[in-house]
Structure formats: C-alpha cells, structure tokens
Amino acid sequence: MTQATLSGPWLAPAKLNLFLYVTGRRADGYHDLQTLFQFIDCCDQLYFALNPTGAIRLNSDLDFPAEDNLVVKAARLLQQHCDIKQGVSITLDKRLPMGGGIGGGSSNAATTLLVLNQLWQCQLNLEQLAALGLQLGADLPIFIHGHSAFAEGVGEQLQNVDPEEKWYLVLHPDVHVSTPSVFQHPKLPRNTPKRSWNELKSSDWHNDCQEIVAKVYPEVAQALGWLLEYAPSRMTGTGSCVFAAFDTEREALAVLNKRPKNLTGFVCKSCNQSPLHQQLNQIKNIQ
C-alpha cells in the first residue's frame, strides 16, 4: 500500500443509538448507560499528510479554533502517548450534522487515532486505542471498536451484537443539543433498571433522554411528531436527530420526500461493521 493511498480519504461514520437507557449516576458526574450502537454509512472524510517537524495542523471549514477540535486533540494525545517526533496535517471534510447525537466529532477523533496509529507506526491495539480515546469522550470507544455493540458503563463496555441492518430516515432538527446540558437536567430519568441484552433485544426500544429534549427543543418534538405519523421513531443519543427504520431505501426516500420544508434529513443504510474498519481491513488484506 502506498503512502499516497494511506493519506486518505479515510471515513468517519456516524452512529445511531437504537435504544438508550440511563441506569444510574456515578460519583464522577457521568451517567451509567445501557445503549445499542449501530453504524450508518453516512461519513465525514479525513486526509492525513505527515511532516517531520512535529507540528499538528488542521484544515477544515469549521468555525471554531482547531485547538478545540477533537481531531487535533486526538492527534496530540497519540503523539504524546507514543512519543512520536513526526507531525501531521489533517484535512477534515465535514459532512455530518454537528450536535445531532450521531457522534461525528467522536468518530472524527477515532478515525484520527486509528489512522495515525498506522501512519506513525505506534502499534497500539484496539483496546489501548479505545482507552486513550475514552479520555476525549464517552463515544470514542465504539468508533475505535468498529462493530455494532450493546454498551454499558459510559459506553466503554462493549459486547458485539448484530442488529438487523436496515434503511434509516434521519431527520436533523435545526438545533444543537449540548450533551452536558441534557445530563444535567434535573428531570432526566436516571434510574431505569438494568436489564440483560437478552431481555432488551426483544423488548420495545426507547431513549430516556427523548422526553426532556423534546420539551426543551420544540424543533425536536416537531420532527418526532411528524415522523411518528409514518413509522415508529426515536431520538438518537442526546439528540437532536430522530430516526425511523425502513426495509427498503425506496420506502425511506418516499417519506423523506414528503417532509415539511423546514425539516432537513437524509436516508442511510445501517451497518454492523464500521465503514472505517472495512477500509482498514482491506489494507490489512493487501499488505
């Protein structure tokens, strides 16, 4: 595999939380969850160019400082952890909506860790990369892990599962929901009883954050109310995106095309192996 191919584009897929239950509050302020993660084939793209100077640079259209970007934080963390002398210029082609509960920022950071682990020859395994990633956010481990999972703890205890791969219509209400504000809300249900995967997989699926978020953000309530007319629908993560499953792309597109003008959305296919890990495996097979 040539260095040019390794430079990109590398995919950073989004995720859906097919269910999300808050089962307790921990002493460190975080909440224990039980959630089902599945990837979707909607992705940001990243490019990497190594340099000998040690500098880490980011090219992107995002309107906040590069130093606050999880991509730069991930590159710096790995560089320091492995005492790497090389630097990297990273180009981020942002396509995923931000603050929508589909994990774009965490996925960008996970792609950065996984790809730089190869390019800088750090030789960390997935477990070590996931532990490093967890320092940047609770959603990092699932993207490092790369397979759909039933997750517990803050999302770092992962059990591989294979939920049916469906077509999803995802609506993105025009609001940015802050994850900390949802977890700080006094009325968030925090004590849903823990259940086993066996029990959960055959029950109806819900999201414990949905009611609060729909109350605070009427845009989320409107999107959910509209989509529920067509199919069972839920919010992903702490919102703002809501989704419904369909058996075919055609059915999902037909509903998308009927949406009111003020709603944006997209249709995607879910997949149990992360599109990034599909790319990484291709490289392993070629090398």
Ligand SMILES: C[C@@](CO)(OP(=O)(O)O)[C@H](O)COP(=O)(O)OP(=O)(O)OC[C@H]1O[C@@H](n2ccc(N)nc2=O)[C@H](O)[C@@H]1O
């Ligand atoms: C809830 C989930 C479910 O997938 O989804 P998102 O909607 O954000 O994608 C995630 O666990 C979010 O993960 P992530 O977005 O990485 O959150 P973090 O940066 O680690 O946490 C932001 C803040 O949210 C709160 N937080 C987060 C996760 C958690 N299990 N309990 C919490 O109380 C904490 O106050 C924390 O400081």
Ligand SMILES: Nc1ncnc2c1ncn2[C@@H]1O[C@H](COP(=O)(O)OP(=O)(O)O)[C@@H](O)[C@H]1O
């Ligand atoms: N590479 C990145 N992509 C998106 N958001 C980022 C990134 N780096 C840092 N952030 C910050 O994280 C916030 C939430 O990002 P995102 O992952 O899109 O949302 P969510 O956790 O709701 O899925 C953004 O509003 C932004 O302030």
